[in-house]
Amino acid sequence: xxxxxxxxWFNVPSRRGFINITSQIQNCISESKVQEGLxxxxxxxxxxxxxxxxxxxxxxxxxxxxxxxxxxHEPVSGYRHNVGEDNADAHMKRQIMGREVVVAITQxxxxxxxxxxxxxGEFDGKRKKRVLVKIIGE
Amino acid sequence: xxxxxxxxWFNVPSRRGFINITSQIQNCISESKVQEGLxxxxxxxxxxxxxxxxxxxxxxxxxxxxxxxxxxHEPVSGYRHNVGEDNADAHMKRQIMGREVVVAITQxxxxxxxxxxxxxGEFDGKRKKRVLVKIIGE
Amino acid sequence: xxxxxxxxWFNVPSRRGFINITSQIQNCISESKVQEGLxxxxxxxxxxxxxxxxxxxxxxxxxxxxxxxxxxHEPVSGYRHNVGEDNADAHMKRQIMGREVVVAITQxxxxxxxxxxxxxGEFDGKRKKRVLVKIIGE
Numbered sequence: 001x002x003x004x005x006x007x008x009w010f011n012v013p014s015r016r017g018f019i020n021i022t023s024q025i026q027n028c029i030s031e032s033k034v035q036e037g038l039x040x041x042x043x044x045x046x047x048x049x050x051x052x053x054x055x056x057x058x059x060x061x062x063x064x065x066x067x068x069x070x071x072x073h074e075p076v077s078g079y080r081h082n083v084g085e086d087n088a089d090a091h092m093k094r095q096i097m098g099r100e101v102v103v104a105i106t107q108x109x110x111x112x113x114x115x116x117x118x119x120x121g122e123f124d125g126k127r128k129k130r131v132l133v134k135i136i137g138e
Numbered sequence: 139x140x141x142x143x144x145x146x147w148f149n150v151p152s153r154r155g156f157i158n159i160t161s162q163i164q165n166c167i168s169e170s171k172v173q174e175g176l177x178x179x180x181x182x183x184x185x186x187x188x189x190x191x192x193x194x195x196x197x198x199x200x201x202x203x204x205x206x207x208x209x210x211h212e213p214v215s216g217y218r219h220n221v222g223e224d225n226a227d228a229h230m231k232r233q234i235m236g237r238e239v240v241v242a243i244t245q246x247x248x249x250x251x252x253x254x255x256x257x258x259g260e261f262d263g264k265r266k267k268r269v270l271v272k273i274i275g276e
Numbered sequence: 277x278x279x280x281x282x283x284x285w286f287n288v289p290s291r292r293g294f295i296n297i298t299s300q301i302q303n304c305i306s307e308s309k310v311q312e313g314l315x316x317x318x319x320x321x322x323x324x325x326x327x328x329x330x331x332x333x334x335x336x337x338x339x340x341x342x343x344x345x346x347x348x349h350e351p352v353s354g355y356r357h358n359v360g361e362d363n364a365d366a367h368m369k370r371q372i373m374g375r376e377v378v379v380a381i382t383q384x385x386x387x388x389x390x391x392x393x394x395x396x397g398e399f400d401g402k403r404k405k406r407v408l409v410k411i412i413g414e
Contacts, residue, residue, distance in 0.1 A: 001413070045391070052237050081334040095339075102178050176412060251319075251408075276277050
């Protein structure tokens with residue numbers, strides 16, 4: 001059995017944003033030499049997500065509006081968590097979008113449907129944050 | 139280490155619907171000969187889900203009403219994604235219900251609690267779509 | 277390849293509650309002797325969650341209020357599932373918070389960011405319920 005581990009760093013300049021990290025994950029798989037197995041990709045921060053969906057800017061705009069409706073940032077004082085913090089909403093948004101994805105590796109490639117792409121979802125940005133990539137297989 | 143891969147195809151005749159796929163996943167495990175390991179089951183489409191919950195028609199009705207309230211299909215024009223598309227709501231519903239499940243395999247069986255069942259959740263149906271089953275173990 | 281399996285039991289005395297189970301999961305990893313691999317932690321019940329977020333009581337209060345707003349317990353008669361049951365809301369809350377987490381094991385430890393902690397989330401308590409821990413690796 002082979003295993004591989006790498007941290008990826010991201011710095012989203014605004015509070016919220018989505019970054020397509022698919023090619024970076026494929027590069028990790030190539031580096032790992034794993035042909036058949038699983039790759040786990042997870043946010044190492046609890047106000048960020050890793051998720052799989054469409055790379056379409058209209059949809060990303062829709063997600064932002066939708067998440068803000070389900071878990072609004074304002075009023076900041078509406079959350080008990082926000083004592084010396086202002087990111088309670090980000091902890092909610094991250095639960096909707098998810099912490100992690102697990103993806104099959106087949107013949108050394110991400111085993112994906114036509115439109116599947118992996119995103120880092122930032123809900124409390126303007127600072128450096130990490131994603132963990134862990135691969136097991138052979 | 140053994141690995142196994144199979145695609146399952148589904149065609150839900152309505153826009154939305156839930157299909158119990160538990161026995162098909164168990165069949166994959168049996169075919170794989172894996173006794174101890176993990177099975178990943180994921181939608182290969184970004185407007186569908188794979189999730190684990192109860193096989194109870196009242197609950198499925200409740201889910202449909204609830205998801206439609208959180209992410210309504212209409213008005214279609216309320217989403218920027220819907221330019222030549224009408225399925226933005228399906229991309230939201232799928233995030234709530236999830237893309238994938240990872241289930242333990244123990245002694246060659248799905249290692250499940252009493253009421254756990256695996257479902258394919260369709261939010262933009264009336265066409266053939268795929269689920270990926272990937273098994274690793276020994 | 278090594279594999280390991282253990283069930284953890286919890287009895288939350290109220291309808292809803294969150295329990296930090298991180299140290300119990302780390303103990304399972306130590307017991308398994310796995311140095312590099314993956315650990316799956318999932319609720320074996322369909323009205324409970326396992327999720328990763330912050331161990332902060334204000335946030336947990338916020339989650340409870342937020343989930344109750346998205347999927348209210350009352351009126352119980354508002355859900356078709358609630359025929360001889362009163363827990364339909366718990367099935368919804370569990371989908372938001374998730375059934376399972378998959379965590380990397382590196383050098384025999386949970387490979388976590390600074391604030392990541394694993395929680396059992398109960399949405400229909402006052403009885404004994406189980407969490408499954410399955411580890412694969414070497």
